[in-house]
Amino acid sequence: MAEGAGLDYRLVQRSVRPPRAVTLVCSEGNWRADVLRMVECYARTWGGDGNGLIACSPTWEISEPFWRLAEAFDADHWAVFGPTGRGLQLSDPQAYEERLSSIVRQWARENDADEAKTREMIEPQFLSSSGSGPVAPPELGDRIRRRMAPLASAQVAVTAVFQADEAPPHRLVDMCTLTYQPARTTGLDTGGLPPAVQLLVVARTGLVAPGHLARLRERGDVDHATVPIDRKDMAQVLRFAWTGRPDPDVGYAGQAFLDDMPLAQSRLGCSWFTAFSPDLDSAPAVVMCGDSAEDFCYAYTRRRVAAGETYWLPVGPDDGDLGKDLYTEFGRVLYDLAAHPASDRAVILSSLTLGTDQLHEVRNRLLATPWGKMASSGAPSRIKMTICAPADLPLRRDVHLLDEVHFGDTLHEPFLGTDQARNVEIPLPSKAVGVGPDSCRWQVDVQDPRNVLPARWALRDVITADGPSYGARSSTSGISFDSHGRLFTLAGASLSQRLVQVRLRFPTAREVFTTLLERAGVTLEESDKGRYTRRMIELWGDFTALAADLKAGPAADLLSAWISSSKQQGRVYQGRKYLTLADVCVLTGGSEEAARLLLDRYQQRSIAVRGLLLTCGQCVGTAFYRLEDIGPGFRCQRCRQNNQIVRSAWKGQTLEPQWYYGLDEVAYQGLCSNIHVPILALAILAESAKSFQHMPEAVVHRTGYPDIEVDLWAVIDGRIVIGEAKISDRLEQTNHKEAARCATLRGLIEDLSADEFVMATAGPGWSGRTEAMVNERLAPAAKISWLTGLR
Structure with missing residues (x-):
């Protein structure tokens, strides 16, 4: 405080909301079975419909697009799915039996024991055979904590383990420990459909695990109503899985049936809300293509983050007969999008596993379907389908x-x-x-x-x-x-x-930056320019008022004249300029009344001071004397002689002494230090921001490295923004110095986990050398923004 x-x-x-979790699922092996088990776990978790999935390799590698998605998803808890014997039993009973029997026979043979008794002893342990679950490496936790804020310790970031047919881990809520008791749960029996279609349906509806249903039935009667889905129902079930809207002539069209589906019940007392945004209706539909764990998990999680639908289209090189159904029915989904009141709807195809050529083939096959042809022909409207890399997909937190x-x-x-x-x-x-x-x-x-x-x-x-x-x-x-x-x-x-x-x-912004840098052993100290900026903001009352006066206009012209050495307007003494009311009228190009109001405002805030230009009778030194420093006479600032304020003291002026106006010294020093460039840059950044906090220029101290002064420091709508503000078009005068500067700035960006780096100049543009250097050295670490013409 x-x-x-x-x-x-x-x-x-x-x-108020349920705790939010994201779970790492291995992208290799029988990943589809693991995902089904995880969706069962989420269906048993209060708020489970709001949880996300991230695909990772067996060595804990996560593709870069998932990191951006994870930052937007912003989980309270990071978890991992732990494979167990129970999970194998649910997904492949025959494989479970073969593996368990092999273990039982070997143990019985080695210990000369009865196989039946051995099975009774070993099976309970085999069902939960993963123990405490996989342990994420420290490097993964470091990256999670660097740009996110889970409820985790400094040692362990992935704090929870989900296991098949088990209660949610600690600090997540088990639906079976709530007073809520459903009369029934519903679902679609898709056992006879291809695995990809089963995943599509389960992602929409959820699944009830046997243990979950048994726990509910311990407390009372619960009906488990399922509708069998045959191959002939493929078209309807695909459209329902993608849109959540069933055809009216199918058995699961009733709203009560949909409300009793497992993921819907996990939303107990909660609903999906969308953050207001003026461009919400224009949010594109994103289609993640590819029958892979990466593409499925990305689509599953993105649908719980971003406005605009996100679809999973599980197509691949060998999609066979299923491919025809997928393309035809998704073409119909596109046609329905074209019929949406918001015409010219954008559709983006992307994939974490398919190449650009493969995505072009997917696009062509979609547009070649009867529905796709109508959607792209302008009847009733037109679909604009483009291809985009996952790293470039629009992504922000819109749904909650x-x-x-x-x-x-x-x-x-x-x-x-x-x-x-x-x-x-x-x-x-x-x-x-x-x-x-x-x-x-x-x-x-x-x-x-x-x-x-x-x-x-x-x-x-x-x-x-x-x-x-x-x-x-x-x-x-x-x-x-x-x-x-x-x-x-x-x-x-x-x-x-x-x-x-x-x-x-x-x-405050300063506390935010100081705290973030302390973890990297870096300290901040307000620079001279920073002190000038802070004092000027205090003089003007707030940042907005200062920025408004520094923008091109009458006030900016007046401030520039006060620091100019030109003698065309006003009088210069001891390196400082003093202006009369008439001078101000000429400089601002307005009326005397407007000039008077501007000067009065500046005097009231101590930005400008009123006084007289008087000449000492002894040393003939002329100086500016503030009104509060004079009475019937004045004391010479040079020789300390007391003088009367008489005609000889204001020689060269009119019959009466003329009022002159000088600029506050700190404001003078700030303007001479060109603080208008960072102030105007920050003002531009603040224009579209809902939340804007900043701090003045500061010097960064890092042991073993030279100190650097950084001009721009801001937290804008929760994003960390730093940058450089220059009068010239270069960061440094030589290529070697510029490379060293970029290396230091790159380190600062990484220490801060900055989201954006701003390059601002008063000139019309940046030199080609500087642009190339910054794009090469800094763009991989943060978004680069370029601002020019800040005068």
Whole structure:
């Protein structure tokens, strides 16, 4: 909290939601079976429909597009799927029996034991044969914590393990431990359909595992109603899997049947909400092509993140007879998109496994279907189908699974500076109720729309007012915390006694940057330019007012004249220029009244000072004397002689002394240091931002490296932005120095996990050498933005 900070009130938004998880699934082996088991696990997890999947290799490698998706998804918990004997038993009973029998026979033979008794002893262990589950390497955890903020320790980031037909891991909520008891669960029996189609359907509906159903039936009667799907129903079931809308003449068209599907039931008391955006209706439909774990998982997770539908089209080189059905029916989906009120709908084909030529073939085959021909012909509208690499897909967090009652609650909260003055009120979920105080836990998101923080794990210690809080994190939805985030509670404590007590803190931009860099052993110190900028913002009242006066216009012309050495307007003494009201009228090109109002505003804020230009009678030194420094006479600044204010003191002027106006010294130094370039650059960046926080120029200290001054520091809508602001068109004067500068800046970008690097100049453009150097050295680490003509 800032020293001496006064009490004020902020409008913050509060939402309640289930904990959100993303699970790593191995992309090799029988990955389809693993995915089916994971969807069963999610169907048993409260909020499971909002959870995501990420495909990884057996050596824990994750393709780059998944990292961008994971950042947007912003999971509270990272998990891994642990293969077990039970999972094998569910997916392939024959293989299970063969493997178990082999183990039993070998053990019985080696120990001269009865096979039946040996089986009784070994089978329970074999069913849960993965033990504690796979352990992710530390390098994976380091990368997760670098650009995300899971509820994880400094040692372990992947904290949970899902296993087939088992309850969700700790800190996720088991639907079987809630008071909710469904009368039935529904589903589609797709056992006779190709595996890819089974996955498409399950991704839409979910699955109930045998153990899940058994636990529900322990508490009461539960009907498990399924509709068998035959090969002749392929067309209808494919369209339902892609769109969620069944044909009216099929057996699962009723809304009550759809509401009782496992993933739908996992949304107990919650609904999908879409963040408002003016371009929401124009969000493209994304089609992930390829019958692979990577493409399936990417489509599955992206549908829970981004507005605009995301489809999985499981086509490949050997799709056989299934390919005809897939292309024909997805062509019909495209036709329905073309009939959407938003005409000229964009459709993007992408893949993590198919090459560009293969995607062009997919596009041509889709457009060659009868439905595809109509969709592309302009009847009723036109589909624009393009091909895009996964890394270039538009991606931002637009959809959220939130409690139906507590979503976007607007609270008028008291704050002392950056700190909330009282504990956050923890609302209860509207329908999810645990059978015990610890049976149900949830996340509370509190966001200050004017101060959106970056989602970074390193900020966990500065987002609560009373020190580090167990279960709090800086997320893409604001400050998120676990409802049961207390470290210790007494046995037998009630639910209200177990709920977390926390006062939130929204740190300044400087605290954010300082905290992020401390982990890398880097320190910040405000530079001279930074002090000038901070003082000028204080003089003008706020950043917006200063930026407005520095933009081209009358105020900017006046400020430029005050630091100019030209004697065309005003008088120059001791390197400083002083202007009369008439001078200001000429410089600003306006009326005397407008000039008077501008000068009055500057005087009231101490930006400009009024005084007289007087000449000493002894040393004949002329200087500017502020109004508060003179009375009946004045004391010479050079020889310290006391003088009367008489005609000889204002020689060369009119019959009465003329009022002159000088510029505050800090403002003068700031303008001479060209701070208008970073200020104008930040103003441009702030124009379209909903949340904008910044700090002035600062010097970066890293042991063993030369200090560097960085001009632009901002947190814009939760994104970390830094950059350079120059008068010239080059970073440095020589190629060698420019390369060294880029290397240092690259290190800073990585230490900060910056999202964007801005290159701003007052000139009309950057030199070709600088552009090439920056694109080569910095573009791989962050988005590069170019701003020019900042005068």
